[in-house]
Amino acid sequence: PSGQVSLGEGQTPLLRLASLEKKLGFNSLWAKNEGLNPTGTFKDRGTVRAVEEACRLGIKKIGTVSVGNMAASTAAYGARAGLETYILVRGDVDPQKLKLIQTFDACLIQVKGDYGELFDKSYELGQTYGIYFINSIDPLRLAGYKTIAREILQQLAPLSPEVIVVPVSSGGHFLGIFKAFLELASLDFLPQLPLFIGVQSDRCSPLVEAFQRQAKVFTRIHNLPPVPYAISNPNPPGGNLVLHLIYKYKGYLVAVSDEDISQAQQLLALEEGIFALPSSAAALAALLHCQNYLPSLRQKTICLILTGTGWRGKRVFNPGKTTIHQTSLNALDHFFGQLLAKERKKTTLKNLLPE
Numbered sequence: 122p123s124g125q126v127s128l129g130e131g132q133t134p135l136l137r138l139a140s141l142e143k144k145l146g147f148n149s150l151w152a153k154n155e156g157l158n159p160t161g162t163f164k165d166r167g168t169v170r171a172v173e174e175a176c177r178l179g180i181k182k183i184g185t186v187s188v189g190n191m192a193a194s195t196a197a198y199g200a201r202a203g204l205e206t207y208i209l210v211r212g213d214v215d216p217q218k219l220k221l222i223q224t225f226d227a228c229l230i231q232v233k234g235d236y237g238e239l240f241d242k243s244y245e246l247g248q249t250y251g252i253y254f255i256n257s258i259d260p261l262r263l264a265g266y267k268t269i270a271r272e273i274l275q276q277l278a279p280l281s282p283e284v285i286v287v288p289v290s291s292g293g294h295f296l297g298i299f300k301a302f303l304e305l306a307s308l309d310f311l312p313q314l315p316l317f318i319g320v321q322s323d324r325c326s327p328l329v330e331a332f333q334r335q336a337k338v339f340t341r342i343h344n345l346p347p348v349p350y351a352i353s354n355p356n357p358p359g360g361n362l363v364l365h366l367i368y369k370y371k372g373y374l375v376a377v378s379d380e381d382i383s384q385a386q387q388l389l390a391l392e393e394g395i396f397a398l399p400s401s402a403a404a405l406a407a408l409l410h411c412q413n414y415l416p417s418l419r420q421k422t423i424c425l426i427l428t429g430t431g432w433r434g435k436r437v438f439n440p441g442k443t444t445i446h447q448t449s450l451n452a453l454d455h456f457f458g459q460l461l462a463k464e465r466k467k468t469t470l471k472n473l474l475p476e
Contacts, residue, residue: 126173126202128159130166131268135276135424140392145409149280149422152389152404153273156397156430160221163294163428164194166269167262171255172198181205182252186243188236189218190351190429195255196225205464207252209243211236212447219445228460234450237341237356242450246457257291258359266297267304273424274305282315283421286404288352288428289319289328289374292359298426299366314370316421319363320407322400323376325353328360332367332374339364350382351400351428373411381406386431396431404428 134157138150155163168191175183184207185195192208199206206227210219214231222229232239243254255262273282285302287295299317306314321329331339342355357363367374377385386402389395404425412418448456 126176126198127169128165128197128201130158130169132272133157135273136393136395138393138425141388141405144388144392146419147423148420150425151277151282151423152393152395152425152427153269154395154427155269156395156401156427156432160190160194160197161430161432162190162194162398163266163269163426164191165198167259167265167293167297168194168198168255170265171253171259171261172202172204174261175204175253175255176202180251180253182207182250184208184243184247184252184254186210186236186240186254186256188351189214189222191257192227192229193218193221193225196222196227196229199227200225205252209239211239223445228446229444230446230448230453230456232448232450232453236354238450239453240356240358242453246453249454250457250461256358257293258296259293262293263297263300266294267301269426270298270301270305274310277422277424280422281311281313282424283313284318284408284418284423285315285426286318286320286408286423287426288400288403289321289363290352290354290357290400292328292357292363294426294428295319295363296359296366315424317367317370317372318407318411319367319372319374320352320403321374321376322350322353322382322403323378324350325355326376327355328357328363329374329376331360331364335368337361337364337368350403351398352403373415375407375410377403377406377410381410385409389427390431395427397427398429398431401427401429401431 134154136152142150158165182205185191186209208227208229212231212233247254289295327339327342339360345355382399382403385406389397
């Protein structure tokens with residue numbers, strides 16, 4: 122494996138949204154633009170930490186379970202580090218996202234079946250076949266996401282963030298940022314913990330539904346039809362911990378509609394020149410939703426976490442001949458056994474060839 126893993130992730134700009142302040146009546150509105158990370162989303166911050174540790178420990182195989190963004194990030198950093206990379210995606214992933222993943226020549230496997238069960242199954246596969254699955258709530262991922270909070274504090278100085286709005290899918294990103302702000306507040310680096318607002322799509326919002334019932338645990342959503350947003354996770358692995366923190370520190374969870382998201386995406390583009398992923402624009406949509414019952418928000422210093430760029434995946438050069446494997450959840454064990462047996466055979470043949 123290569124000794125160099127970083128692709129220049131982090132230190133993304135914190136932008137003042139002056140036009141939107143004026144148009145919408147906010148006093149101090151900012152956006153942390155995570156779309157300027159190497160693969161276009163915040164995922165790179167967590168991926169680099171985990172891949173660096175894999176290299177340090179001599180791990181040769183990595184993987185992830187993802188709907189697209191984390192898959193592309195893991196494939197890119199796996200290529201950078203020279204590691205075998207296995208990407209498990211669900212069967213209904215956007216073909217454009219698959220092309221982006223193919224670009225990095227990872228082993229790409231579409232799996233038909235329950236996405237929540239696939240998450241659990243990946244760890245079994247990892248133990249059986251020696252693959253480090255860097256999934257959404259991996260502690261090293263969360264450590265990478267914590268850097269966002271420190272950057273916001275440095276870039277916003279001498280102001281201090283009073284409200285943070287974060288799109289929520291698995292919960293890992295939210296947890297990493299929240300934990301970092303808790304630590305910074307405990308060390309007196311900021312006067313008080315910001316108010317946290319998490320946002321999900323109303324087409325799949327298990328955490329928001331639990332929050333509205335004041336339930337301590339969420340109810341997973343079954344038989345979900347395809348939803349085109351990264352923030353539509355029917356069984357978020359970090360969901361119950363997100364709920365715990367929201368209740369303990371008096372935050373909010375809100376759901377926004379397709380129309381809300383589209384309007385917010387247009388506002389960011391037309392007023393600020395920022396083309397954000399729909400799931401990123403959901404942060405602005407949530408803020409506009411909350412101002413109806415929290416009018417004091419207008420006077421606060423607010424930071425929206427824009428998780429990814431809208432340019433991502435719009436057009437990708439020819440990905441070449443990388444195969445997209447397809448299997449079912451029930452057949453996944455057998456599939457991996459055959460796949461890795463073929464890889465071992467290839468390696469053996471290579472070793473027998475004269476130099």
